[in-house]
Amino acid sequence: MNQRKDTYRAALQRGPEVAAPRHTKVTQLHTRYLRVTIELDPALPRDLTRWVGPHVSALLRASAAVLRPQRSTT
Template sequence: MNQRKDTYRAALRREPDTAAPRHAKVARLHTRYVRVTIELDPALPRELGRWVGPPVSALLRAGAAALRPLTGTS
């Protein structure tokens, strides 16, 4: 049991091998039993804009088309 615990703790202390330099934003959470690393890609805003842009513009066009007859009859 102690050997397994020591192996686990050694694995937590060990840093991962990285060949390429990191350009991402990194947030780390270290507690006694949990170690979490979150990396955000710097191109994330561009990718979100590419994926979200067309549906949002379609919704805006549909909303404008629906409101056009309502505003024209007053």
């Protein structure tokens, strides 16, 4: 328990790690009743492609196999 407390205190004293700043695209929407700020990370399309790409390609392969005409072996 003491070791956990010491580790926690040491982490608090170190402070946050400074990451490389990422440029974001900021879009603001102002209406009479609502104010919204949306920040988009420019790396989002790349991350999205990396996460979704394998699933989409597997789905395309499966659908191509289903739609492929069955050869009759007569």
